[in-house]
Structures are given as structure tokens and as C-alpha cells.
Amino acid sequence: MTTYYRDPEVLITSAGVRMNGREFRLPELLQVWYTKGTRSWGVIARRGALGLAILLPLLAGGFAVLVALTMDAAIGTTLAMVIGGILLGLAVMPVADLLLERVDRSYDRGSRNLEIWGRIRDGEVLLMRTDDAQRFGRVYRALTRALEPAARR
Incomplete structure (x- = not known):
């Protein structure tokens, strides 16, 4: 198993994702995207x-x-x-x-809230919300790497 990102609240591995108190296996995530909130x-x-x-x-x-x-x-x-x-x-x-x-x-922290969303079979789910732009970038990059077809093999 490959670990792409780990902190006390987020864990992204080649087997699954734990964010926002919920766990998902990678095949459950049909689509992942992010949104930016308004500027503070x-x-x-x-x-x-x-x-x-x-x-x-x-x-x-x-x-x-x-x-x-x-x-x-x-x-x-x-x-x-x-x-x-x-x-x-x-x-x-x-x-x-x-x-x-x-x-x-x-x-480094940014001036707006950033959210990572995912689509699962049951609908859309908020995976993470933060105003820390650096952390957001690390988590989102790790998530996209884990979801790449080559990483799923």
C-alpha cells in the first residue's frame, strides 16, 4: 500500500481515503473536484x-x-x-x-475557503474544507495522484 498524504485529519493511500471523518475506498470515488469560496x-x-x-x-x-x-x-x-x-x-x-x-x-494560507468534493454512487460529498492554501494543494495533488489509473493497478 502506498501512502500519498497523511496528517491528523487526512489519510490518502492507494487503498482509500479518510477525510472529514469519513472513509472511502478509491473505486467509490467516481469524480473529484474542488471549489473556491469568496475572498475574505x-x-x-x-x-x-x-x-x-x-x-x-x-x-x-x-x-x-x-x-x-x-x-x-x-x-x-x-x-x-x-x-x-x-x-x-x-x-x-x-x-x-x-x-x-x-x-x-x-x-501561504490564502484568502478564501477551499473545498474538495467527491461524487460517489449516492451523490456528492464534501471531502475537505480549509482556508490553508498550502495544505489544500498538497491534499488535492495527493488525491489526484491516488486516483490516476496507473496508481490504481
Whole structure:
């Protein structure tokens, strides 16, 4: 028996499939397909907020440098404002890596629900629903590999 995918909730082997608390032998699955739900605008808004959290200190630092250079002030004041603006812009660097990692993980997870459906003799059955795009891709690829005619021999 070949195991194509295994996690605590899903098992796909050359003998059968266990998903969503149900078990099916491979010959029982007449057809398998997936659907995508609507986008979650909350996920997209969080990505935008993370992007702003990275950009705002940079913009504020650049604005401080611009004001310092255009303002008619003493050299010491101008120098202090330029250094302060540069430090403000650089202060975002340690935090930017963490924020960019969160944005990256948000793209891995996806912004919509994904479902795997199957047709059996009795009708259609929901095999899996997730918002984790990476996991969905692994499960769906494993399922299609298991259902290939060459794998069924």
C-alpha cells in the first residue's frame, strides 16, 4: 500500500481515503473536484495594515529629512532632524522582517475557503474544507495522484 498524504485529519493511500471523518475506498470515488469560496476581505485588509505598518515609519523618516533640509534652521537643528529621520526610518528594519514574515504566511494560507468534493454512487460529498492554501494543494495533488489509473493497478 502506498501512502500519498497523511496528517491528523487526512489519510490518502492507494487503498482509500479518510477525510472529514469519513472513509472511502478509491473505486467509490467516481469524480473529484474542488471549489473556491469568496475572498475574505478581512485577510486582505490585515495584509494592507501590515504593509502600512512597514511603510509609515519609512515615510515619516523621509518626511522628517525633507522638512529638515527645506527648513531655515540652525545647522545643529537641521542635523538633528536629519539624523532623527534616518534613525526613524532605520527603526523599522528589525520589525519589518517580522511583519513581512506574517504577510508571507498570510499568502501561504490564502484568502478564501477551499473545498474538495467527491461524487460517489449516492451523490456528492464534501471531502475537505480549509482556508490553508498550502495544505489544500498538497491534499488535492495527493488525491489526484491516488486516483490516476496507473496508481490504481
